[in-house]
Amino acid sequence: MKLTGVRPEPKLIKFFALISAVLVAALILLPEPEVLGAYYVGAALVLAILVGFDFWVSYRAPDLTIARTLPNNLSFQRWYDIELSVANNSASGLTLQVRDHLDPSISGEHKNDSFYLKGNQRTKLKYRIKPNERGDHNVGGTELCVRSVFGLWQCLWLQDTVETVKVYPDFRRVNQQHSLKGVSNLPIDGLKIMRKRGQGTEFNHLREYRQGDSIRQIDWKSSSKLQKLIAREYQEEQNQHIIVMLDAGQQMSVETSTGSHFDAALNALLMLGHTVLKQGDWFSMQSFNQQERWLEAVKGEQNVSRVMNHFYDLYPDQSYGDYQQAVNQLLKKNTKRSLVLMVTTIDDQNAKDLLPALKRLQRHHLVALVNIENQALREALDSEIRHISDADSYCSAIEIKNRYQAHIKRMTKEGIICVECSPERLLPYVINTYLSVKHSGML
Numbered sequence: 001m002k003l004t005g006v007r008p009e010p011k012l013i014k015f016f017a018l019i020s021a022v023l024v025a026a027l028i029l030l031p032e033p034e035v036l037g038a039y040y041v042g043a044a045l046v047l048a049i050l051v052g053f054d055f056w057v058s059y060r061a062p063d064l065t066i067a068r069t070l071p072n073n074l075s076f077q078r079w080y081d082i083e084l085s086v087a088n089n090s091a092s093g094l095t096l097q098v099r100d101h102l103d104p105s106i107s108g109e110h111k112n113d114s115f116y117l118k119g120n121q122r123t124k125l126k127y128r129i130k131p132n133e134r135g136d137h138n139v140g141g142t143e144l145c146v147r148s149v150f151g152l153w154q155c156l157w158l159q160d161t162v163e164t165v166k167v168y169p170d171f172r173r174v175n176q177q178h179s180l181k182g183v184s185n186l187p188i189d190g191l192k193i194m195r196k197r198g199q200g201t202e203f204n205h206l207r208e209y210r211q212g213d214s215i216r217q218i219d220w221k222s223s224s225k226l227q228k229l230i231a232r233e234y235q236e237e238q239n240q241h242i243i244v245m246l247d248a249g250q251q252m253s254v255e256t257s258t259g260s261h262f263d264a265a266l267n268a269l270l271m272l273g274h275t276v277l278k279q280g281d282w283f284s285m286q287s288f289n290q291q292e293r294w295l296e297a298v299k300g301e302q303n304v305s306r307v308m309n310h311f312y313d314l315y316p317d318q319s320y321g322d323y324q325q326a327v328n329q330l331l332k333k334n335t336k337r338s339l340v341l342m343v344t345t346i347d348d349q350n351a352k353d354l355l356p357a358l359k360r361l362q363r364h365h366l367v368a369l370v371n372i373e374n375q376a377l378r379e380a381l382d383s384e385i386r387h388i389s390d391a392d393s394y395c396s397a398i399e400i401k402n403r404y405q406a407h408i409k410r411m412t413k414e415g416i417i418c419v420e421c422s423p424e425r426l427l428p429y430v431i432n433t434y435l436s437v438k439h440s441g442m443l
Contacts, residue, residue: 001061004143005156012051012152019044051152058148058155063089066142066159068100070129075170076263079130084142087122095147098125100161101140105133114147131167134263135313139163168312169267207233240443241282241297241338242434243365244269245330248289248314249321251345256375256423262316264423265343265372272341272430273307279438283307284334288326290317294333320349323357331364339437340365341430345372348400351407358416366442368417368433371408372426377401 069083088094097114109128117123131137142159206222209229222230246269252262269285276283282297285307295310321344330340340361346354354369361367380397383390412418417437421429437443 001064001144002158002160003059003061003155004158006055006059007154007156009147009152009154019047050150054148054150054152058146058153061157062094062096062144062146064094064144064159065089066098066144066161068139068142068161068163070139070163070165072165074129074131074165074167076131076134076167077259078170079128082127082129082139084125084127085122086117086125088117088119091119092149093118093121095151097145099143099145100127101143101158102129103137103140105137106131106139114145131165134167134169134266134315136164137167139165166309166312168308169263169270171267171271206230239281239299240438241284241334241336242272242276243330243334243338243340244272244283244285245326245340245342246285246287246311247321247342247344248287248291248316249344249350250316250318251320251347251350252316252372253318254345254375258424260316261345261372261375261423264426266311266314268427268430269341269343270308270311271427272434274301274304275431276434277301277304277307281438282338284338285311286326286330286333287311287314288329289321290319291315292326292329294329297334323350323353324360327357327361330361335364337443338365339368339434339443341368341370341433343370343372343430345374346404346407347374348403351404355407355411355414358411359414362414362416366417366437368419368437369408369411370426370430370433371404371418371420373420373422375423378422 065085065087067085069085071080074080082100084098084100086096086098093116095114095116097112099110099112100108102108107130111125111127115123129139140162142161144157144159146155146157147153148155206219207230209218209223209231213231217231217233219230219232246265248262252260252265254261256264258264273283273285277299278301280299282299283295283303284297285293285295287293291314293311293314295307298306323342342358342361344350344354358367358369377397377400380393381401383394385391385394408418408420417433419429419433
């Protein structure tokens, strides 16, 4: 335990101020102040010895044991209860305050009340924290403010109890019922759903024939053996490859009421990865811009944590995404036909470069573009027009929106699956795109 500072108690300062005021008044008002001065010097000497002794005794480190209980993994912008256990191993009691040092990215609600801890006694304190950024963050050392024996000094001690916690996206928020509403029931531009009749599916097991089953499903050999109609049960094809390309550029830093576009995209795509792995398919993910990350293809529910740990601390930078370079990098890594979902926010800086990059990618893969609508553009279109400046903003927003729609239509004509949605509705749209492609047999 390290001493970081010593400061006088407020009552010590007040006491010295009172003594000084009495001395000054005595020197002014009394006829023989020299006699009082001798008494005052004696009293001051005794007081100085008392104050010095109190300081010397309190300068020694208190015999305390501190333990903290907190989760190793936290969720972004959720409150957590933290417990501190403080044990006084000495025979004498102590009056103290306890407070944890927190990373600037973590909000805390502490109770700053001092308390008295008897000798050989243990107590537990609770407070709350809320992480405001994803990634690795520290819950720092524990600071103790211990009052001296006579209550004249406050000694500040720091206990080294630093712990690192991982802050993940808040999946409970995106997994709520309203966030998933519409999965498997959303129309996707450029995607035609075809009804399967047993072709391109994987055999699962045999079962008794049911009314409505296709004749093609009947297993005649098994039916003749058992003297009743037996049908083949099929399941969706597995081992399909899904690749996500996540734009980590400036345009994804647009802030909304629930975080940035990038936060919404990362939440939705990690949940998509969980869905893909549960379906028995392969999942890969690449972020592109100055911070390029690549996750090799993984399969199986046991790899969900691997996907999360690879991207949970990623943030967008301030440069614009280079789509051509990102596509070139991906084609070097994977040319096996896959469903490639490119997630971005289209703006005037990058819209013209996007189509050539997607067409090149389309030579090897089935391509889907997921465009997250710009929040500022939506607000301009939805705002009430009261002044001429509002009308100008609305007309500008309409012009920009029309340009974006023209780009989307051009891509749809080229055979690219195009999805456009708000950040709040991103999760059901990306999962629906994946499931629709899987059901259609396009891969």
